[in-house]
Amino acid sequence: MRFLLISLFALLLSCASYPVKNDFKIIPATQNQVFNPYFSDAKLDYIYKAHLQFNGYTLSGIFIVKKIEDKHYRIVFTTEMGNTIFDFTLQNNVFQTNQILPDINKKWVVNILQKDFRVLLKENALIAHGYNLSESIIYEVKINNMSYYYYSMDDQLKKIAGVQSRKEIVNFIFSDVEKTMAQKIEIIHAKLNLRITLKAI
């Protein structure tokens, strides 16, 4: 009987949602949107030294984002010598590819990049639920039918976790924040063995 109860408990836990699995406490959301400030200033040029690691393969370059106007961004990745690797425009949630190197121009690669950039550059997201965990406030949002959890501490956005089937499949980690710019950003896809590290220059 005891074994049955333990097994049932283990089964329930494995089926539990991401908030339950991580022992989040539900809190009433005090706002209806969560704000990501990190690419929100149209006066700034966001320039990062980028390092991409994928299955033992590495690629580095300069990652450039410019907010042209509300919901309109330019996203460019170049080599250190200035040659364009890719150049996207994101406007009203629609991507346009301005230029891309043939070696990078694979559908699955472009899909991952564009999915990540949509999240990275989403300035305001509607909150579905609010939680807290220890000193963190966590807001759950939906972006393109996927759940993302925005972790903040001391009013500063620290991490965005993209969750599918109750597991984190992508993490955006923001650190060394100065005003509205994160000096370091990591985008980590654990299952894909893909890590993108951005350091402000």
Add this chain to the structure above:
Amino acid sequence: MRKLLFLLFILTVSLLQGQSDMTPIEAKALREQVKTLAESTTTIVSDFTQNKHLDFLSNDIESTGTLYFKAPDVVKWEYKTPYSYTALFKSNTLYINNEGDKSSMDMASNKLFKRLIELIANSIRGNLFDEELFAISYFKNGNKRTAHFAPKDSEFALYIKEFQIDFGAEGEVVQLIMLEPSEDYTKIVFSNRKVNQTIEDAVFAH
């Protein structure tokens, strides 16, 4: 008074015209001067300042470093600010040291990238005067001499619209612009150039 106005008009037009086409004789003289200099150059060490211009940015992205060249085809770009990054092109391989993280790429398998590296290496010496590969135009503006090289290969032209090279008095490259079809560009200005000095093997080690 009328003569004075006419002279002022001519002077203004001359100043506004600035750049003009070289004559064929001037163009030939430049080619020969560059060729002679390239043939007598075994090594180059030069500081550089690079500016990446993207039209939508408020400011160009500036980086600085040192270039090392050893004839015929070993080139090392060593970026020092605002990041530490080295690209060494040697024996058909690109060796990278990215802030201490080392990697390499066989360029033989990547035709486009290999060609780009070869062109950059040749452009350092100004050695791009190949009418089969480029449509070439020549300009002068006072003492400044410039050649524009537009790739004839349609695939390559998708990525580089034109190389624009400014030459100094001795035929040396003083500035290189890589112009993209979007009209964005990378500008590299060379300074403190030293030619035919011994470069330690360690500089090209990887």
